[in-house]
Amino acid sequence: MRIFASFAILCALATSLPAQAPTEKPAASPKQEKRPNIILIMADDIGYECFGCYGSKQYYTPNIDKMAATGMRFTHCYSQPLCTPSRVKLMTGLNNARNYSAFSVLNRDQYTFGHLLKEAGYRTMAAGKWQLYGADNYAKQFRAKGTLPGEAGFDEWCLWQVDKLGGRYDSPLLNINGENRQFPKTDYGPDICVDHILKFIDQKSDQPFFVYYPMILVHDPFVPTPDSKTRDRKLKQQNFEDMVAYMDKLVGKIVDHVAEKGLAENTLIMFVGDNGTNAPIVSDLEDVKIKGGKGKTTDAGMRVPLVVTWPGVVPADKVCGDLVDFSDFYPTLAGFAAANMPAEVDGHTFRPQLLGQPGTPREWIYCYYNPRPERAKPTRFVRDQRWKLYGDGSFYDLEDDVLEKYPIEDLSSVAGAQAAHDKLAAALKSQPSQGATLLQFPSGPAKMTKE
Template sequence: MRKKLLSVSAVCLSSSFIYASHPGNHINIILIMADDFGYECIGANGGEYVTPHIDSLAKKGIRFEHCYSNPLSTPSRVQLMTGKYNVHNYTAFAKLERKETTFANLLQEAGYTTCIAGKWQLGKEKDAPMHFGFNKSCLWQHTQKAIDSLRCDTRYANPVMDINGETVNFPYGSFGPDIYCDFILDFIRENKDRPFFVYYPMALTHSPFISTPDSKEWLPVRSSTYKGNPIHFADMVKYTDKLVGHVMNELEKLHLKENTLVIFTGDNGTSSAIISTLNGKPYSGGKGKTIDSGTHVPLIVSCPKGQTGKVNYNLIDFTDFLPTICEAAGINIPAGLDGKSFYPQLKGKTKDIRQWIYCWYAPQQVCDEKATVFARSHRYKLYRSGDFYDVQNDFNETTPIPRQKMTKEQKHIYNSLSKTIDKYEKYAVLRKEKK
């Protein structure tokens, strides 16, 4: 069955593309992002799940302790791909405004060959992936709906996806995550002699919670999107890790590992249906919530000639990925971004470290009045409402600290975070005026 699926993919890979000139000795870049995959899902972070390949990536690279996304899928993806906070450019769930420039656009213009495979959910126009800078694409939820006529999910068993804009219905017994990964492996082989960029927004581990081909009870039938037995979640995590291993093994086989920047992260917190264990204690998924279990995600990076076996405790957020990728590629970082490149940190340098993180979050009713807005440091979080929390000691943010009970240090941090929120309020005002 596997060979049959690859032959189907090969037919769809035959489209020709015009590549820009070779940009010298630029490194290859692979960005892998698991879906609904919180910080607690990685063994190296103290989680209970079996993730040997990702753990190995951490051991040989850098593991970041404080990377924060938005609490939900599309808001995180828009922020990640554009380097801007949602207050600037988020207009609707499952949409990326076509006027935006993504990291793929920038790399493509610099001569990189680019590929995306996995979950799209950013616009149904047939040319959308190409418009946003991807030469090749293998995507679920591109031009087609996320569910079939029986309202069952189409990303896993017997998937429906678009390959380079053309819809393919894969046969019974096929497994979507294998197809996305095989597409990427083929792309890497085809472009091993030129600089490439791979963006791999995985389908795993989003619900439905299904068995995988490695599960004892594997059954290739579709399930309703928000159903499934959470008992299968551990198998989904394990399969996620396996696919990361496939990518790393291919780089090793092709002698590309020493010239490829590999970044692994998750788009937001784990589903609330999942209760995991982190450092020996129960940890409930917080997807959709602005508390840490909804926004704290893994970040593990392997960088050519970078640090190895290190743990980084600096703040990172999703606006930082685009400028980091640009700096790694040796191209100019565009003006007007909110992100800070953490590429120097991969080399052991400590200049221009982020001191705060900002969030504007209104995924469905996209208006400033409905937005949850906050700024945070490592320990403290201030909401636009004025609620101020010590998240280190109040993880679920149940008891805001009143002004009259704040220490001198807390008042100083409160004022600093308040200035950060105020900095972006003018953009919130502009959003209101455009309505």
Template sequence: MNMINPKTPTKKYLVTALAAIATLFLVYSCNKTKDFKAVTETDGVSSNLTTTTKPNIVFILGDDVGVDIPTCYGGQSYQTPNIDMMAQLGMKFTECHSSPLCSPSRVCIMTGKYNFRNYDEWGVLDPTQSTFGNLLKSAGYATFVGGKWQLDGGDAGIHGFGFDDYSLWNAIKDGVRIGSHYKDPQVYEKGVLLPKNKTEGKYGDDIFTDRLLSFIDKNKTTPFFAYFPITLCHDPFSPTPDDPEFASWISKGNPSDTSFFPSMVKYMDKKIGIIIDKLKAVGVYNNTIIIFVGDNGTPSEIYSWVNGKLVQGGKSQTNESGTNVPLTVLWPNGIAPGQVNTNLIDFTDFLPTLGDAAGITIPLAYGQTDGQSFYNQLIGGTYTPRDWIFNHYAPNTNKGNTILLRWVQDHTYKLYDSADVFFNIVKDPLEKKPIKPTRMSPYETLRKARFQAILDSLH
């Protein structure tokens, strides 16, 4: 397994011969960059890790799926064979960080901007903003979004943010009851809600996945971008169609039941596998970038075994359990398999990364963006990893959470603005014991000052 820029700067790594894959991986220290060009076998088709054709992009955003869930991250409570396969055949990132809740995270990931620039209200995206949908559409991509919208605007908003086609839940904030997104779902397509005779007894993510598969079929001869913010595994926790309880489950009456969470994770992973199988079936798998990332930590009601320890989900918490999310990227034509990337990734980084993949720069009309592309990290090009990441977190939820928290962190240290608390998040990931100023090493004192200067510059 190839390690990209590990945290220990001076450690040398041996070149490993991977069984059945004639690929040499050069391993570098975290202060060096990396260049490689390799050949890998995928489904019997030899693929040189460069391409002259714009890649298709399928971007899957899991809802409330923290880093404690996938098996490839040490999770022991769930079955995630397809996410694990993506990590095995592509690149797994260990230091991808979101906001602690979904709405701020989605605005950030779609626009490439820190929340203080464009986030004011829960469940709303300012219609003057531009998204990665707009960016990919301007590059000639056919675009689709399916699953959880939660950005308001309805049909006009969805098209205005760059999506040609859609099948969504929670598309209009005011005036329309949200309804279920699992059994008997409320589905919004072509500016209207689907009638009950098309949704009753059905499952939301089945409908969204089927529409995505149809989109892939329709656009298999042209570059396409499919954004799939699947509604799994958010509450209410309930049976999937693979559970015997599904047939008799009453979507409006049965209480949320955490015992179904493992089944929901398994069903989400199953949908990922179905999408990958479709890409293979229509002949576009090799040149499709497939991304899976969680939008924030796992719900606090959920306890999971991870590497032999029982951990509580950290959703809504600003510590590592609330913001560290799984990110796996698979691209047979572009990413050498079996890599673990320990560099920092911020949610603002996705928009410029997708722009680089499509060969387009971000237009000046998009205004100030904050992301740093990690595209070259994917393909083995020259890059400079992030030294820090930042979060401006003022969720303004429907339940009245308006508390503003701002922080800067790197792999080891984290500083909260205003509160002036400084943590070693390796030794203290749950942030229980701030480092006292009198006990800071000279390096820690310098690092804290550097973080405060960054915080002061971001307003």
């Protein structure tokens, strides 16, 4: 049972508009008679503009492009603008107003999708980047106040930045099932994580498995990969492009391994980004230059790739324009796993769309963003595919103003603006306007080693 602080209990009483999609699990489809293995891959700091399947000719992403060709690609998936806020939302199915307390912290009382699938009978594994416990590089008030992987429902893990920082690429420091291990300079952190994922997949069991892979790539520092032709660490743009290619290579390694083991026809694989691309990076997309918008609430900071494949179940070469919010992964996974989902989840399932059905698409997405609540005020907005309304009243037509430079002052001056504004204003009013002040952290250290 999920436990909340008093502010979250009050926020959970807020109701959604009737137009929003339902949160309950849909009935089983004839196409899905058994529960699939599930692999959720999330790249770090990369927007939709960096993938061939989204129109890029600058980056080399053949494996993710192949996933799109054999599965479904979403054009309107939105994360939070920054890593920890996105992870908290993704893992709990709740918007940040309800349970976000501090950067690098996932409150210990949260019922994650690790718990959800483990209790549904899945073997669970996490690999890559954690950043949810409050490692020793953060302010003392936040250190060791968050959640360890084992406490979040994972049976096994191989993760960077659990209780200590250390290196992530060359000479990485990784926490493996509760023990920190320093690797030599010849070892590459992302490779080690994928090797542990493949070993986990190979374990013999009559249980389905859930792998959560929040990748270390392609976050800065922008340094050469094992495949880079040059070792010049100053070539940030080139190194980033090399990192994208290596990220794609590792995704392909997992997808190919699943196929080689004869598991492809019963494995759902999802690929998504955690927020927009880092600011120093500039990408060309269909003759438009897109500067990385990580940390911003614009499309450059929140619009991310989402590609899903499951041969024979998810329709091939399908593009879906429905809205997907990061809170939606939780109920979607619950539906595929036939898991008992908490009633207070904010997310709305997109499982029907993945099964080739129309579903009940969202009409809007709500974002509450305040990564440093101890020193800043939140930004709030509601949006759909075209229109966006902020809590301060700023209203934008993203079709003509994707950079949000020109708020609409006269609603009558733009066709459809008044109706869109009325809809989004009602949606914004229905959502919590206040979030956590500061987390009242539990006392005592958390348990480090896995049970």
